Amino acid sequence: MAQVTVSLDANLAIDAMMLSGTRSPQDAVELILRDFLERGRRTGTRTGTRTGDAADGQRVTPDRPTVQEG
Structure with missing residues (x-):
């Protein structure tokens, strides 16, 4: 398998190791x-x-009206 070399920030590498x-x-x-x-x-x-x-779309109700505060 081919290998790739990637440079990482040391803190990121340490976090990955801990995780x-x-x-x-x-x-x-x-x-x-x-x-x-x-x-x-x-x-x-x-x-x-x-x-x-396709009938599932018909079961969706429109937005409900907001409750009036009195």
Whole structure:
């Protein structure tokens, strides 16, 4: 697999290490990116699936009138 070198701010690398629980900045960034990508795939799958039908739009009520204060 090809590798890419990326420069990060030291504080950002330390935060990534603490968040991921690793001792290596490279491992930390890799774990966080893998998690980010996996979440994106799950979210994309969830939002890509549409439920309901055309009649659903008719069930939506118009804005409710505001309550008059007296």
